[in-house]
Amino acid sequence: MERHARSGPLSGRHALVTGGTRGIGLAIARRLVSDGASVTILGRNAVRAEQMAGEIGAAGFAACDVTDRAEFTEAIAGAESLHGGVSILVNNAGQAESAPFLKTPPDQFSRMLSVNLESIVTACHAVLPGMIAAGSGRIVNVASTAGLKGYRYVSAYVAAKHAVVGLTRSLALETAEQGVTVNAVCPGFADTDLIRDSVARIREKTGREEADIIADMVRDNPQKRLIEPDEVADTVSWLCGTGARSVTGQAVAVAGGEVM
Template identity: 55%
Template sequence: MSTNTSPLAGKHALVTGASRGIGLAIAQRLLDEGARVTLLGRQLSSVSEAAAKLSNTDAFAVAADVGSREQLRAAIDVAGDRFGPVDILINNAGQAVSAPMHKMDDALWNAMLSVNLTGTYNGIRHVLPSMLARDFGRIVNVASTAGLKGYPYVAAYSAAKHGVIGLTRSVALEVAGRNITVNAVCPGYTDTDIVRETIGNIQAKTGRSESEAIAVLVDHNPQRRLIRCEEVANAVAWLCLPGSESITGQSIAIAGGEIM
């Protein structure tokens, strides 16, 4: 009888915001390493379609708004019934909306904190007790370079991502002696649907070409290019694989040298 020797064989990974972009790339990468992966998204139809594209019986889809503690708890319970307790949590769900500070309303501020910061807190809060009970866990929070520095017109998003990094550091210290690591990855502008929408908005408002609009976004990236989703997924996978046990409480920039 053959034995599965894949590094993450038998591990249950849950990835939020997994219906497209970075989240979907992370789900695929963890599947490639042998994990059973739950893809979580806001709309079940979208995340189920994404899971089906992976063509892997170890991919499962659930739906929840990560900003809702009750919805997320219910979805994690359903995932647990399918694959067992969550061993690896990837808090990737996020949303970015821009507005000048003097024109920002409370709804935008609250929405950015709900999805990006409270959603990350909710995920950790729900899976950590079982990780502590088993003395094992890997948590990776997808933050942003906006959590390491400021950008104009995204004050609420940047504040939320700074909060994610603070949360990462504090929880990592609390559980450092329990074989649980907590890290953040901080991508720069990445080639996702959301960024493509931003590029389109720049074109519409300024009359710039697509290449000129991209140049505006990557101006702070010394490599002068958009980050690929697969590059973020590779960094996330490394933090979950055997051999990275001493890496915890870190915020790793994936940004072509933008953050030194």
């Protein structure tokens, strides 16, 4: 996929966004394109990835399962062969499953750790050597307020997201003298397809009104609203820019004051 060179604060940078075909990931990819970056989006569905890449003017796309280490590593290598070394990595791919702890089997913990944590390890192993060699790079891990506090009935997801924040801090220390920053953004409940689908399922099961369901979701958010994906994208854009070169090892909550 060929694109004209774009001007902007991230011009000349190759950004890779996992889970970039919908929701927060798509909003981030769109924003980085507008900032001038050459963006590769990754998603599971090749047709949707190609469609969204064309829609936002991305440099390219790849379809892969981020929990398959070999397949994921190959996809990253392919993107770098086409568009140059990744200088901005946004680890957005993730998944949440819910159940009370005593009804959460060990394999659910394994799945949550695989998609939410181990995929980040794979991506960082793939791109960090190039960033260190270049003396610059930005890694942004999309965690969650679940990485900063506890929630009922999602213990496996919360454990995985806490691990993401811990990994972020450790990598930030190891790369602080190499021109690389590593940060996490931690959105609260956001207005995405996944949340809307969840609301629809709850409404079907309970008969409750949509507004009441959403109000329950955001009850801990002092602003009492869902977070817009573009708000998360704005935060990621800032972290990727030169003005945030002294910001590393941080877990930035985008959550209306839910976490202080």
